[in-house]
Structures are given as C-alpha cells and as structure tokens.
Amino acid sequence: MPSVRESFVRAINRLVRPGLLQYRKFTAGGRALPSFIIIGTQKGGTTSLFHYLSQHPQLVPSYRKEVHYFDGGLKPKRDNFALGERWYRSNFPLRKHIRQGQQAFEASPLYVFHPLAPERIHALLPDAKLILLLREPTERALSHYFHQARKGRETLSVMDALQGEEARLAPVLAEHDYKHQSFMHFSYKLRGHYAEQIRRYQGLFPKENLLILGSEKFFSDPHTALRKVFEFVGVDSSFQVPNLNARNVGSNRKSVDADVYQYLQDYFSPHNQELYELLGEDFDW
DSSP states (O other): OOOHHHHHHHHHHHHHHHHHHHHHHHTGGGBOOOSEEEEEOTTTTHHHHHHHHHTSTTEEEOSSSOOOOTTOOSOTTOOGGGGHHHHHHTTSOBGGGSOTTOEEEEEOTTTTTOTTHHHHHHHHOTTOEEEEEEOOHHHHHHHHHHHHHHTTOOOSOHHHHHHTHHHHHHHHHHTTOTTSHHHHHSOTTGGGOHHHHHHHHHTTSOGGGEEEEEHHHHHHSHHHHHHHHHHHHTSOTTOOOSOOOOOSOOSOOOOOOHHHHHHHHHHHHHHHHHHHHHHTOOOOO
C-alpha cells in the first residue's frame, strides 16, 4: 500500500500533468534534441544504464525514460511517430536550461529491434551517437518470456511459446505490422538476431557513432562500462556514479528445464557466430 505522502504526490501529478504536457508541446520549438540514444536491447540493462547516466551532472535525461518515438510506441492504436517532431521535443528540457557542456539523451530499447527506427533516427538526428547493450540471447529470451507471463500476456508454456514464435509472427511480419502485439510481446527469439539489427544502423551511421557493450560485463563491472560510455559521448569520464542499484529486475523468474536451454542455445548458435564475425568480437555466449 502506498503511503499517505505517495498517494498525495500521485494525486497532484494527475492534476498537474495534463497542463504540463500542453506547456511542453507549446514550447517544443525551444527544446533540445538528444545528442545520444540508448537503443536497446530489451531486458538488457537499458533501464539501469539510463538511471546511472542520469546521475552525471553533464547528462540531462528525457522526462520519461522510454520515449518510444522512432518505434511508434507500445500502444496499438496510437502512433507516437505520427505525432511529429514537436511531440518528440516536448520530452526534453528547454535548450536555455541546458548549460554549456551538457547533453540531453533518452533510452527506448525497442529502437534496435524496430525495422523502421534506424532510418527515422537518422533523418532527424544524423549525427547522434547510439549505445547498445547486448545481453546473451538465451537469457534475454527467457527474461522476456517471464516478463510477458508476469504481465498476463503470455499463457503458453515456455517451450510452446518459443517453438510457436515463427507461426505467431509470420502474418505480422508479412504485413509489416510493427504495432501488432505479437511483434511487441512474443518476439522472444527474433530479438536475439543482433547482427541483422546492427547492420541496419551500420548502413546509416558511421562506426564511431555506435557503442556496443555486453550486458553481462556492464553489470559485473559497471564502473568500467560507464567510463567507456562517458568517453564515447564526450563528458567527464572520471565521474563516479553514486547509486549503482540495478533497475527493472524481474521477480517471477522460475526454473527452466534443460531441454529449453538446449533448444535456445542451438537456435542462437549461428546467430551469435554471425554477430562475432560482424563486430570482430567474441562475447563468449
């Protein structure tokens, strides 16, 4: 149960938010665009990275962590991208409030997976730097599955859901219906086709504008990973993030049979090898 103070704050926010959103849209022309974006991957640590970077005095986060502009958003009947640049800018601070040396940024983990996002980002932000966290795809797929089960969206067993993914997604992909709930929620294996997704960005952005980190190393040694990120975006790399508590960690993970692990490891083996050859780096998955 929320405390009295928490309930009061929520009530005030509900009253204030509509007017605040209108003000941000009205002043969108004077608002900043992000210098860099965390583009993914889902269940790979993007929430933690967003909150870690938000503690750096030279980095200014978007008002919401997941803006979901370039992928159109998560609601089937609402297309955020169709709302236009003014809507996107309304998610960031006014330029006059950003001091010299500061940079705005956002994180939307669907961007790396969404086929249309790379071209959309490039059209508006051709010089943007992009950060991608890659999690070992078997564990990412299982984490994704249990997330959907926790939300009540997934009713199939883990093996049935994994083996039935292609049949679920085939009509959606044939129609390029990237707002469909199956594409959003049941793409457990497809999201692990990292090489294919990275190539879309490499075809548009120079190599030096894309930073790719392994999620496992990010969590095991966050200080080293954050120093790389700070150097990449061009801010003080000696800054020590004070709060490194992990964010958005699932709590309903159950034991998984060995045959499920073997199925996923066999499935992802050629995709992982393709990734290693593309990047010239072995993630030891």
